[in-house]
Amino acid sequence: MMSAAHNPSDMRHDWTVEEVASLLNMPFNDLLFRAQTVHRENFDPNAVQVSTLLSIKTGACPEDCAYCPQSARYDTKLEKEKLMEVEAVIEKAKAAKAAGSDRFCMGAAWRSPRAKDMPYVLAMVKGVKEIGLETCMTLGMLDDEKADALAEAGLDYYNHNLDTSPEYYGDIITTRTYSDRLNTLANVRNAGMKVCSGGILGMGESQKDRAGLLVQLANLPAHPDSVPINQLVKVEGTPLESEGDLDPLDFIRTIAVARIMMPKSHVRLSAGREEMSEEMQAMCFFAGANSIFYGECLLTTPNPAANKDQDLFRKLGINSDHHVTKAPRELDEILAQPMASDAMFYDASAQAAQ
Numbered sequence: 180m181m182s183a184a185h186n187p188s189d190m191r192h193d194w195t196v197e198e199v200a201s202l203l204n205m206p207f208n209d210l211l212f213r214a215q216t217v218h219r220e221n222f223d224p225n226a227v228q229v230s231t232l233l234s235i236k237t238g239a240c241p242e243d244c245a246y247c248p249q250s251a252r253y254d255t256k257l258e259k260e261k262l263m264e265v266e267a268v269i270e271k272a273k274a275a276k277a278a279g280s281d282r283f284c285m286g287a288a289w290r291s292p293r294a295k296d297m298p299y300v301l302a303m304v305k306g307v308k309e310i311g312l313e314t315c316m317t318l319g320m321l322d323d324e325k326a327d328a329l330a331e332a333g334l335d336y337y338n339h340n341l342d343t344s345p346e347y348y349g350d351i352i353t354t355r356t357y358s359d360r361l362n363t364l365a366n367v368r369n370a371g372m373k374v375c376s377g378g379i380l381g382m383g384e385s386q387k388d389r390a391g392l393l394v395q396l397a398n399l400p401a402h403p404d405s406v407p408i409n410q411l412v413k414v415e416g417t418p419l420e421s422e423g424d425l426d427p428l429d430f431i432r433t434i435a436v437a438r439i440m441m442p443k444s445h446v447r448l449s450a451g452r453e454e455m456s457e458e459m460q461a462m463c464f465f466a467g468a469n470s471i472f473y474g475e476c477l478l479t480t481p482n483p484a485a486n487k488d489q490d491l492f493r494k495l496g497i498n499s500d501h502h503v504t505k506a507p508r509e510l511d512e513i514l515a516q517p518m519a520s521d522a523m524f525y526d527a528s529a530q531a532a533q
């Protein structure tokens with residue numbers, strides 16, 4: 180039987196690691212039933228929010244996140260790219276909208292955006308807003324001034340992940356601290372933007388670390404509006420390339436506990452979906468995941484093609500009232516197109532290590 184210490188729909192900010200570890204250890208069926216109950220109290224159980232993620236500046240990042248192929252410190256054979264030209268970003272956003280995306284997320288591999296990047300980034304936010312999409316960005320650390328500027332330009336969401344527990348964090352990243360991350364989240368919140376923050380599973384962390392990550396997220400002053408839960412994609416050349424596999428049931432359990440702890444947040448199935456079977460993804464949706472990224476590339480790692488996602492949604496009866504005005508194949512093609520001309524870029528990556 181499920182523990183009834185708290186009403187399933189309580190919005191709590193006082194979780195303890197022990198309490199969350201005991202949720203993670205519940206009998207699987209009880210845990211999924213409880214998570215699905217909370218999910219139905221707060222969301223349409225057959226609706227999944229769809230976002231498209233575009234890398235607006237790839238590679239050459241000075242940070243040392245052990246999982247990341249974009250770090251300049253690891254030889255991952257990734258082609259570094261310059262910051263995309265504003266018009267090109269807007270074209271991709273139009274394609275994503277036509278293919279049924281609700282939100283357009285733009286990611287840049289920076290420690291933090293520099294003052295000279297800001298006019299371009301702000302123009303992207305305004306342009307994507309104008310075509311009627313929600314906007315999200317992930318650009319690294321933000322001080323209060325840059326957070327305010329993005330909010331003023333109309334940015335809806337800012338993504339900044341906590342990645343793992345405070346205890347395990349030092350094994351994964353040394354170039355910024357956990358409190359740097361919490362400060363960025365505070366600046367985003369104070370600027371009035373919605374927070375998107377989650378973590379990565381399968382990096383060799385313990386179950387206690389997974390509990391610790393969820394406690395950090397749920398005990399923020401407000402639950403993040405979006406909680407991406409990623410499964411490590413092991414990229415050759417990164418320090419985590421040979422990490423052991425995470426038990427898929429532990430991944431699903433973590434999704435279920437995130438749903439219980441943050442009942443009104445969108446829990447997003449993010450990186451690693453390419454390696455998940457349809458059955459596993461279906462279990463994740465049942466456990467309370469209700470958001471995905473759509474499109475072939477999730478920053479620099481493969482993501483199931485949009486038409487494969489549409490097939491899965493059809494089989495599961497998800498978003499059956501969601502109208503798509505262009506074939507998903509067309510989205511794949513447009514998102515995969517190289518940019519028209521090198522002159523459309525300016526080279527942000529060359530100065531990234533400053």
Ligand code: SF4
Binds near residue numbers: 244247248250290
């Ligand atoms: S800051 Fe972002 S882009 Fe840079 S290494 Fe870390 S995860 Fe990768």
